[in-house]
Amino acid sequence: MKDIILTGDRPTGRLHLGHLVGSLKQRVELQNSGKYEQIFIEIADAQATTDNSGNIQKVKDNVIEVALDYLSCGIDPKKSTIFLQSEVPELSDLTFYYMNLVTFSRLKRNPTVKQEIEYRGFNNSIPVGFMTYPISQAADITGFNANIVPVGDDQLPMIEQTREIVRTFNRLYGEVLVEPHAVLPKNEFCKRLPGIDGNAKMSKSLGNCIYLADTKEEVEKKVMSMFTDPNHVKVSDPGKTEGNPVFIYLEAFCKDEHFEKYFKNEETKELEYKNLDELKAHYERGGLGDMKVKRFLNFVLQDTLEPIRKRRCELENNIPEVYQILFDGSDKARNIVADTLGKVKKAMGLDYRNDKDFITKQAEKYSSNS
C-alpha cells in the first residue's frame, strides 16, 4: 500500500519551538525522504472555530502566520499539499455521517478533550462543535485515505477515535476507509517541550513560548530568563538536569557539532565538553553556572532559528503568493475528499444519482402495483 500522510495545526497563534521539535522537523524529514506517496498538511481553521466562535478574526489572522511558519521551516508546497480546512466543505459531510458511529459517552472520555474543557473553563457550556471536533478530525484523516499521522502525544486520543470510526464504518458498510496510525517524534524530549517557565507544556496561553518568528534579541532574552533547577543557587552547588528546561531544550536541539563550535579552546584546540553528557555531568557535580549553560543554549537556538527567520522575512514580502499556495492546495485537497465522500455515500447506499439499478427496481415496484 502507498503511504499517505496527513497532519495539521489549528491556526490560533504563531508556531513555537514545541511545534518545531514536536512536529515540523519530522514533517520536513518525512517530506524530504521521498518515501511517501502524498503529504497533506491542514491548517485547521474550521476546527479552530470550535472554541473561538466569538473571535473568528483571530483564527483568520493566524492562518497566514502558520503558513509562513510552515514554509520557512522547509515545508515545500511542491512536495506537500498545504490546505485550508474551511475550503474543503466535503469534510463536513463526512463528519456528519461519522457522528452516528460515535456515542456521546465515548466523546466525553477523550482525555485531550477533557483537559481542554477544563483548561478553557467551559464547565457546563461546552459548544457541541467543540465536543465533536475529534469526529471532524477523523474526517480530516480518512478523507485523504491517510495511513500515517505525525503528531504530538496529545493527539493520540484523536487517532484512536479515528481508528474506531474506521472500524465501525467498514464493518457496517464495507471496507472503504483506511485505518491510520500515529507517528510520534523519535527523540523522547521532543514529544512535549516544556515552557521557558518550567511549565510542562509550551503554550501560547501560558505565555511561556519561544516563537519561530521571535527576533534574535527576543530569543536571547527569553533564554536568559529561563527557569532552571531552583536549588542550584551557587555555581558550586550540584544541579539537577532532569526536568530542567534548559537541559531539556539542549537534549532536543543541540548536536555534537555545537560543542565543537562553542566549547573549543582556540589555543589548545581542546574541547571543554565533547557532548551533552559531559556538560550534564559537570552541572550535576557542581561548578557549572546556569549562565554559561544558557549562553550555550542561546547559541544553539540562534543557529537553529536563524535560517528559519531569514526565509520567513523573504516570504513576508510575498503574502499574496503564500495565500495562493493555500488556495491551490485546497483545490487539490477538495478533489480528493470529494472522491472519498463519493465512496462513503455509495457504500452507505446514499448515491441515488448513480444507482440506476435502484431506480429501475423502484419503478418496477410501483408499476407492479398498478
Ligand code: TRP
Ligand atoms: N487537533 C490538531 C491540533 O490541535 C489539529 C488537527 C486538525 C489535526 N486536524 C488534524 C492534526 C488531523 C492531525 C490530523 O493541533
